[in-house]
């Protein structure tokens with residue numbers, strides 16, 4: 001008959017192992033979590049950053065580059081959607097608003113590519129990201145003016161802005177480290 005001790009071990013050892021692994025992976029995620037903890041949408045931040053397996057072993061400057069690369073993918077997706085939607089629009093106002101977004105997105109994309117390279121100068125990178133943010137804001141704000149219409153790409157422009165915020169948070173942390 002099994003002794004109470006061995007019964008206990010059977011229960012306790014897997015628990016110990018599970019918590020050990022949990023702590024190890026938590027330690028690796030600590031930097032990512034310290035970035036995401038201060039974001040309004042913490043889960044979005046974690047999901048985005050952890051979608052790149054390199055994130056858990058990256059330092060702040062690498063995470064800065066990873067965040068911009070994630071954003072460049074959203075830009076690509078948004079530009080693809082704009083091209084598709086533009087061909088279907090009949091209303092001149094809808095057409096001009098989305099064409100305006102197309103121009104702003106293309107300019108903002110070039111700006112953040114430059115920001116990606118500006119790994120040495122944090123304040124330069126921050127200015128570039130702010131500049132790109134203003135361009136995306138211009139795309140969004142045209143839709144808030146009368147006549148108010150839904151922005152057909154707002155899910156993607158919102159995602160771009162959230163990723164800009166993560167970039168800003170990373171730059172701020174680099175500045176303090």
Ligand SMILES: *[C@@H]1O[C@H](CO)[C@@H](O)[C@H](O)[C@H]1NC(C)=O
Pocket residue numbers: 038039040041162165
């Ligand atoms: C992103 O920045 C804007 C403007 O500073 C702020 O209103 C918003 O709450 C921020 N979002 C997150 C997720 O921190």
Ligand SMILES: *[C@@H]1O[C@H](CO)[C@@H](O)[C@H](O)[C@H]1NC(C)=O
Pocket residue numbers: 059060061062
């Ligand atoms: C961050 O990691 C990259 C790539 O591993 C490395 O080249 C760079 O020197 C590191 N930066 C700091 C500040 O440790």
Ligand SMILES: *[C@@H]1O[C@H](CO)[C@@H](O)[C@H](O)[C@H]1NC(C)=O
Pocket residue numbers: 110113114117
């Ligand atoms: C960024 O750097 C890469 C390689 O160093 C270079 O090929 C690229 O043209 C640069 N991009 C910008 C926008 O400066």
